[in-house]
Amino acid sequence: MTTTNTEKTWRTICDSSDLVKDSGICALLANEAGNEEQIAIFHLPNSEDKIYAVGNYDPIGKANVLYRGIVGCIADEPVVASPLYKQHFSLKTGRCLQEEQSISVYPIRIENEQVQVLY
Amino acid sequence: MKTDKQLLSKAKIVVVGNGMVGHHFVEEMAKNSDYQITVLSAESRLAYDRVYLSSYFAGKTADDLALTTPEHYDELGVTFKTNAKVTNIDKSAKVVTTESGDCFEYDKLILATGSYPFVPPIPGGDVEHSLVYRTIDDLEAIQASADVSKVGVVIGGGLLGLEAAKAVKELGLETHVVEFAPQLMGVQVDGGGGRLLKTKIEELGVQVHTSKATNEIVAGDKHRYKLCFSDGTELETDLILFSAGIRPYDNLAREFDLEIGQRGGIVIDNQCKTSDADIYAIGECALWNNFIYGLVAPGYSMAKVAVKDICGEEAEFTGADMSTKLKLMGVEVGSIGDAHAKTEGSLTYTYENQPEGVYKKIVVSSDKKALLGAVLIGDTSEYDTLLQYMLNAIELPESPEGLILPMAADKPTLGVDALPDTATICSCHNVTKGDIIAAIDCGAVDVGQVKSGTKAGSGCGGCAALVKSVADNEFEKRGVEVKKDICEHFAYSRKELFDIVSVEKIKTFDELLSSHGRGLGCEICKPVAGSVLASVWNDYILKKPHLSLQDTNDTYLGNMQKDGTYSVVPRIAGGEITPDKLIVLGQVAKKYNLYTKITGGARVDLFGARVEQLPPIWKELVDAGFETGHAYGKSLRTVKSCVGSTWCRYGVQDSMSMAIDLENRYKGLRAPHKIKFGVSGCTRECAEAQGKDIGIIATENGWNLFVGGNGGMKPRHGDLFATDLDDETLVKYVDRILMFYVQTGDRLQRTSVWMDNLEGGLTYLQDVIMKDSLGITDALEEQMAAIVGSYQCEWKTTLEDPEALKRFQPFVNSDKSDSNIQFVTEREQIRPARGEEKIAVTFIPSVENDATEKEAVAEEV
Ligand code: SRM
Ligand SMILES: Cc1cc2nc3c(=O)[nH]c(=O)nc-3n(C[C@H](O)[C@H](O)[C@H](O)COP(=O)(O)OP(=O)(O)OC[C@H]3O[C@@H](n4cnc5c(N)ncnc54)[C@H](O)[C@@H]3O)c2cc1C
Ligand code: SF4
Ligand code: FES
Numbered sequence: 001m002t003t004t005n006t007e008k009t010w011r012t013i014c015d016s017s018d019l020v021k022d023s024g025i026c027a028l029l030a031n032e033a034g035n036e037e038q039i040a041i042f043h044l045p046n047s048e049d050k051i052y053a054v055g056n057y058d059p060i061g062k063a064n065v066l067y068r069g070i071v072g073c074i075a076d077e078p079v080v081a082s083p084l085y086k087q088h089f090s091l092k093t094g095r096c097l098q099e100e101q102s103i104s105v106y107p108i109r110i111e112n113e114q115v116q117v118l119y
Numbered sequence: 120m121k122t123d124k125q126l127l128s129k130a131k132i133v134v135v136g137n138g139m140v141g142h143h144f145v146e147e148m149a150k151n152s153d154y155q156i157t158v159l160s161a162e163s164r165l166a167y168d169r170v171y172l173s174s175y176f177a178g179k180t181a182d183d184l185a186l187t188t189p190e191h192y193d194e195l196g197v198t199f200k201t202n203a204k205v206t207n208i209d210k211s212a213k214v215v216t217t218e219s220g221d222c223f224e225y226d227k228l229i230l231a232t233g234s235y236p237f238v239p240p241i242p243g244g245d246v247e248h249s250l251v252y253r254t255i256d257d258l259e260a261i262q263a264s265a266d267v268s269k270v271g272v273v274i275g276g277g278l279l280g281l282e283a284a285k286a287v288k289e290l291g292l293e294t295h296v297v298e299f300a301p302q303l304m305g306v307q308v309d310g311g312g313g314r315l316l317k318t319k320i321e322e323l324g325v326q327v328h329t330s331k332a333t334n335e336i337v338a339g340d341k342h343r344y345k346l347c348f349s350d351g352t353e354l355e356t357d358l359i360l361f362s363a364g365i366r367p368y369d370n371l372a373r374e375f376d377l378e379i380g381q382r383g384g385i386v387i388d389n390q391c392k393t394s395d396a397d398i399y400a401i402g403e404c405a406l407w408n409n410f411i412y413g414l415v416a417p418g419y420s421m422a423k424v425a426v427k428d429i430c431g432e433e434a435e436f437t438g439a440d441m442s443t444k445l446k447l448m449g450v451e452v453g454s455i456g457d458a459h460a461k462t463e464g465s466l467t468y469t470y471e472n473q474p475e476g477v478y479k480k481i482v483v484s485s486d487k488k489a490l491l492g493a494v495l496i497g498d499t500s501e502y503d504t505l506l507q508y509m510l511n512a513i514e515l516p517e518s519p520e521g522l523i524l525p526m527a528a529d530k531p532t533l534g535v536d537a538l539p540d541t542a543t544i545c546s547c548h549n550v551t552k553g554d555i556i557a558a559i560d561c562g563a564v565d566v567g568q569v570k571s572g573t574k575a576g577s578g579c580g581g582c583a584a585l586v587k588s589v590a591d592n593e594f595e596k597r598g599v600e601v602k603k604d605i606c607e608h609f610a611y612s613r614k615e616l617f618d619i620v621s622v623e624k625i626k627t628f629d630e631l632l633s634s635h636g637r638g639l640g641c642e643i644c645k646p647v648a649g650s651v652l653a654s655v656w657n658d659y660i661l662k663k664p665h666l667s668l669q670d671t672n673d674t675y676l677g678n679m680q681k682d683g684t685y686s687v688v689p690r691i692a693g694g695e696i697t698p699d700k701l702i703v704l705g706q707v708a709k710k711y712n713l714y715t716k717i718t719g720g721a722r723v724d725l726f727g728a729r730v731e732q733l734p735p736i737w738k739e740l741v742d743a744g745f746e747t748g749h750a751y752g753k754s755l756r757t758v759k760s761c762v763g764s765t766w767c768r769y770g771v772q773d774s775m776s777m778a779i780d781l782e783n784r785y786k787g788l789r790a791p792h793k794i795k796f797g798v799s800g801c802t803r804e805c806a807e808a809q810g811k812d813i814g815i816i817a818t819e820n821g822w823n824l825f826v827g828g829n830g831g832m833k834p835r836h837g838d839l840f841a842t843d844l845d846d847e848t849l850v851k852y853v854d855r856i857l858m859f860y861v862q863t864g865d866r867l868q869r870t871s872v873w874m875d876n877l878e879g880g881l882t883y884l885q886d887v888i889m890k891d892s893l894g895i896t897d898a899l900e901e902q903m904a905a906i907v908g909s910y911q912c913e914w915k916t917t918l919e920d921p922e923a924l925k926r927f928q929p930f931v932n933s934d935k936s937d938s939n940i941q942f943v944t945e946r947e948q949i950r951p952a953r954g955e956e957k958i959a960v961t962f963i964p965s966v967e968n969d970a971t972e973k974e975a976v977a978e979e980v
Contacts, residue, residue: 014931022639022667028933036938038930047639057939062954063683064937068671072641075607081642083671083679 010109010116019043019051019115024067024080026056029119039106040067040080041115042091047078052091053108053117058082059101066103129155132429133215133225135205135371140402140418141231142166142186147426149195150561154429156197157223159215161204161232162254165189170415173282175258176289184255208375210395227397227429230385231422232368234403234413238361239274243336248343249359252283261360265290268357270342272296274333275362276303278445283362284325285448294325295354297346301330307443307454311469312494315478319450319497322476328354367404367411380406389435391425399425412439416541416553423557440510442539444495444502450476453499456509457482457492465491468520472497479523481505488514493523500836506539535588535875544585545575555589559597566590583867585833588876605866606643609636613791613866617651626656627664646670647866650753653789654861657909659916666926672751674926675730676737676913682940682951685733687713687725688750689740690786693760693778693798694721703743711736714948720757720795722748727949729936730927737914746912749787753867755794758782759807763800763817770800772817777846778806781815784850785857787910788903791864791873794857797828809836812870813853818842822849826856826884827874835871838881841889851900855888858899 013027021043029037038056056064061084069080074097079088088097094105107118132148134141137160145158160166167184175184192199200221207216208228216222236251238244248264251257265271271287273280276298288294296303302313303320317327332349339345342355367384371377378386378394384406391399391407402418403411412418417439427434442455460467464485471478477497483490490508495501501523508515508522516522538544540553550573558572569590570576576583604610611619616631625631628648632640640648649668652658658665672678677685689704704723708715711732713725728736737747749755758781761767763774778798785794797808798815807830808814814825814837822844825837841852864873877883886892917923929937941957942949 018931020666020926021663025931026929028930028935038937041931044639061681063681064939065671065679065683068674068679068683070642070645070670071639071667072608072645073639074641076638078639079641084681084683086642 008118010111010118013041013115013117016110016113016115021045022071024069024071026064026067027117029117037119038064039117041108041117042067042071042078042080044071044078044091047073049078049092051108051110051115052078053106054080054089054091054094055103055105057103058084059103060087060096060099061085129153130226131224132156132227132229133223134158134229134231135215136160136231136233136368136402136404137162137166137199137201138231138233138402139166139169139186139415140233140422141229143419144229144231144401144422144425145192145195145197146187147423148429149197151426151430152196156195157225158192158197158199159203159205159217159223160199160201162256163202164255165192165199165201167255169253172252172255172258173286175255176262176286181255205371208371208398210375210398213397225397227399229425230371230393230398230400230404231402231418232371232404234365234367234411236361237364237366239333239363241333241336243344244359244361246336246344246359248357249336249361251361252279252286253365258286261286261358262290264358265292268292268343270295270356271358271360272346272354272356273360273362275364276300276327276329277306277362277364278304278443278447279365280362281320281447283360284320287358287360288323288325288448292358295356296320296325296327297331297333297348297354298327298329299332303327303329304452304454307458307494308452308496309459309480309494311471311480312452312458312478312496315471315473315476315496316447316450316452319476320448323448323450325448365403365413367406369404372400372404380409384411387421387436389424389437390428391421391436392428399428401425407436408438410438412441414439414441414443416551419553440506440539442506442509444499451495451497451499453493453495453502453505455493455495455502455506456490458494460492462491468523470520470523470525472525481519481523483515483519487519490515490519495523503538503542507536510539535585535592538589544589545573550575550586552589555586556593559590559593563590585872588872605647606641608632608638608640608644611635613647613651614863616647617655617862620648620651621655626652626658628652628668629664642670643866646673646753649673650789650791654906657787657789657906659911659913663922670751675733676747676751676917677728677733678751680726680951683937684727684729684940684951686750687728687733687736687740688718688722688748689745690748690782691722692782692786693758693775695760695775695779700743700745703740703745707736707739710739712942712949714950720750721759722757724750727942727951729929729940731929731936734918734924734927738918741912741915741918746786747914749913752789753792754787754789755782755785755796758796758798759811760798761800761805763798767800769803770817771819772800772822774798774800774806774815774817777815777822777849781813781850781853784907785853787913788857788861788906790857790861792867792869794860794870795830810834811837813837813856815849821845824849824852826881827871829869829871831869833871835875837871838874840881840885852888854903855896855899856884858903859884859887859895862899 024040024042027039039053040056042052056066058066065083069083071080074088078091081088089103094103109116132154137158148156166186203217205215206218213225214222236253250260271292272295273284274297276296284294284296303316321327333346334349335347337345339355343357346354369379369383369385372379372385385393385400385404387400387405387407391401393400401421421436424434424436444453460482465482467480467482469480480494482492493505538552542552544550544552554573555569558569563569563572566587575586631648645668649665675685708725714727716724718724758778760774760778764770764772795811796813797806797811799806799808800817808816809825810828810830814828816823820843823842824840826840828837829835860870941952943952943956
């Protein structure tokens with residue numbers, strides 16, 4: 001039996017120097033149920049929130065690839081385009097702009113040059 | 120008298136018949152929500168694609184052919200009934216009644232009842248295995264009969280008869296076509312064409328019997344039936360398929376007093392109205408100007424006219440062109456206008472090439488200025504151009520025969536403008552040029568809206584470039600300034616960006632965005648900028664400022680596969696490889712357990728590498744002397760070659776050395792799209808050079824150069840650009856042509872489409888390249904020399920750069936691999952596991968390594 005810990009905490013993922021400007025990196029997390037979760041972290045220094053974290057799994061292409069997509073904006077919404085079939089996912093809401101699909105979004109911040117995600 | 124309530128309720132429209140035209144009417148009419156539409160279908164299913172009926176035997180199902188679904192009609196708010204044959208029309212009460220007694224009131228009635236196959240009254244013809252070819256039910260009957268038959272005869276050698284013969288052949292029967300007239304397809308094709316068509320069709324194993332009138336059908340000796348012909352001969356068969364013409368379903372009009380033509384058909388006026396002002400007739404049941412159109416496109420036009428008329432808009436049906444282009448059992452057939460040269464004083468030019476089975480004829484006016492008609496058999500490549508000459512009354516060139524003679528030097532081609540409205544632009548969604556124009560008529564203001572309105576481009580996506588040029592061309596014609604903006608971030612075309620980058624000496628995307636763009640960029644403008652920067656400056660594409668611009672394929676220097684792994688394609692220039700290198704490929708593939716395949720580009724592809732495996736794999740390959748093959752880049756792919764004069768007894772030049780030199784010269788060059796070359800050692804053309812962007816064919820005196828060939832989506836043969844060039848001139852011309860393409864091509868535009876869109880076409884390009892009409896050839900050569908001089912193998916550079924290598928680590932915070940990538944074994948090699956074959960892998964913190972061990976792929980062998 002697993003003890004469910006619903007308390008989410010800010011966990012450190014990597015140094016802020018590991019981020020790649022205008023591009024993505026991927027981190028492996030374990031959620032409270034003990035399952036693997038991959039998150040894509042994007043660094044868009046010219047956008048409002050500058051740093052975003054979303055699920056790495058592309059629900060349309062069905063592969064863990066989103067961090068390898070090109071980032072940018074569509075009508076001012078920051079997005080990543082899936083490298084497989086090019087659908088756009090909002091980095092703010094996780095919503096897919098072309099199809100009825102969405103991906104998870106994670107709160108993310110930089111504290112003392114460390115990238116931290118709340119999960 | 121109308122009550123208020125009636126005024127409030129919607130006007131009722133009843134459509135009789137849910138064939139292709141009836142359905143088209145419904146779709147068009149449903150765009151206006153002021154009407155309540157009811158459609159009654161005599162068939163057991165809703166509308167389907169009759170034109171592609173034959174594909175049913177090639178594996179298409181009734182669902183594949185369906186043009187609509189009950190859900191779709193529900194969505195449109197359309198009421199429908201199948202198995203609902205209308206048997207009564209009460210014109211004064213405005214009510215129709217079906218066979219089963221259901222009544223429907225109408226304000227406007229549309230008859231779209233189509234036609235039925237004519238079965239000549241031959242004594243003994245009404246037997247069990249005597250069938251017709253019109254509906255899906257007919258196909259099912261044919262299939263059932265074919266299962267218990269060995270021989271099939273199609274009576275009627277017209278267009279539909281030959282389609283039917285194809286179906287019978289595909290069902291595996293010994294197939295015969297019996298035609299009353301002395302030739303096949305007498306309506307569309309002249310005597311000469313008919314003769315050739317017969318030969319070609321017989322070559323395909325179908326026996327053709329012309330000038331045969333069937334007198335009687337009796338029981339057979341060896342087979343089920345025997346056809347007895349008027350000349351005393353006989354033919355035995357098990358199955359008879361009648362395709363002796365069609366007759367309009369005008370019975371309702373006949374019985375309920377609507378005007379019909381002498382030889383049948385419901386008479387309509389230019390608004391598609393019958394003799395009753397509230398009843399319209401459209402499609403194959405309608406007789407306009409004493410003519411019945413047996414094609415869908417005119418039916419669709421009628422449907423549109425009727426819709427407009429009902430909505431109170433002005434519209435007129437003014438006839439339609441009956442020219443046709445089709446492929447019958449693999450034989451290309453084209454017929455345009457006055458194919459039989461019936462026009463007074465008309466003159467004809469004929470070209471016949473019996474060995475190759477090509478017949479072409481054009482019919483011109485007595486002053487040789489206007490094209491009146493044409494017949495093309497075996498090769499219809501000039502169809503679009505010829506049709507355009509006729510439809511738009513374009514004045515013919517000095518020697519009209521040049522239009523059909525092979526290799527004629529000044530053969531004019533007309534751009535996308537030349538495509539007829541019936542030309543299929545998107546084959547996935549069966550969208551024609553006419554549909555695209557209609558979408559624009561209906562208010563689409565940019566290519567995006569054209570695409571979402573017509574669905575064009577939303578299947579395989581391969582037609583995107585063509586859809587865009589057709590739409591842009593149409594916008595331009597309407598005086599709409601076509602925005603060549605590549606996306607919302609840059610109000611410039613690729614060419615304009617190219618000029619900006621080179622003139623303003625811009626070196627990074629950020630610079631370009633802040634000076635000429637807006638927002639953050641996207642997956643369209645970033646790779647374009649990356650490609651332009653690479654073409655102008657030829658920097659290493661993974662250099663920091665360029666890194667985020669590349670598509671994943673360019674970032675990881677491999678093609679991403681469906682499961683997120685990559686392929687590894689080393690360059691094998693000209694397809695020549697030493698046994699030692701071949702062994703290295705085998706060893707590497709074995710060590711990393713990669714799926715291995717010889718590609719269509721004459722080299723070797725290793726599939727299924729995880730990102731983190733790419734650097735070690737490439738390290739071994741680079742150490743063994745391999746370079747990147749740029750299979751991922753919009754850049755030079757392969758130079759396909761034959762062994763040429765070195766080995767081949769027919770070779771007249773050393774095509775192998777030429778191919779290797781060219782591949783090494785242009786490798787790494789970034790372009791609007793990929794570039795492929797072919798070099799053949801003689802005219803036998805084993806390297807298929809004419810199907811490549813740059814094609815080179817050896818002659819006794821040097822090399823012939825072809826430009827703008829393409830395989831893929833829309834194949835095109837290259838245009839003969841220059842002949843008998845020496846090595847040096849050849850390379851000079853290719854330098855100039857490629858650089859000119861790199862500078863002026865649109866995003867994702869292959870050289871073939873670029874050539875087609877180049878104003879002035881081939882002659883213009885020849886002037887620019889060979890006569891230096893723009894005064895730019897020196898600059899083009901210099902630019903190419905700079906690029907050739909600064910080549911680097913991107914993989915070699917990457918392996919030497921620890922920063923770049925960091926990108927190949929899948930996770931920043933773990934050394935594990937992606938557990939969703941799993942393989943199974945098939946034919947002794949790996950392939951990606953399908954969804955249902957995958958093992959769910961959960962992460963258990965204490966026993967981390969278990970997860971990776973569960974994967975079917977072995978990392979070490
Ligand atoms: C591997 C290969 C098929 C094979 O199993 O043999 C292949 C595989 C792909 N082709 Fe191809 N094509 C391959 C030879 C061809 C050929 C044959 C040839 O080159 O002689 C053609 C037709 C010739 C031509 O291009 O004119 C061809 C016409 C296409 C097209 C259509 C291009 C067009 O202009 O219509 C695409 C789509 C595109 O590029 O937009 C395409 C795209 C692709 C992509 C890149 C699709 C994708 O984005 O995933 C495939 C990925 C390759 C990979 O994962 O490594 N491939 N492809 C062949 C690799 C050749 C090589 O050594 O580089
Ligand atoms: C094998 C084949 C290949 C073809 N190839 C081509 C081609 O390449 N290009 C081309 O342009 N055309 C082609 N055609 C012709 C094309 O299919 C027709 O022009 C088109 O289908 C006509 O559409 P329609 O709606 O007028 O008639 P139909 O599609 O025949 O539809 C009429 C419908 O009305 C129904 N109906 C009839 N009477 C009643 C009634 N009283 N009550 C209710 N329903 C009724 C019929 O059952 C039928 O379903 C081909 C036809 C066939 C059979
Ligand atoms: S093209 Fe010519 S040289 Fe090349 S293999 Fe064929 S016949 Fe030989
Ligand atoms: S999407 Fe148009 S042909 Fe495939």
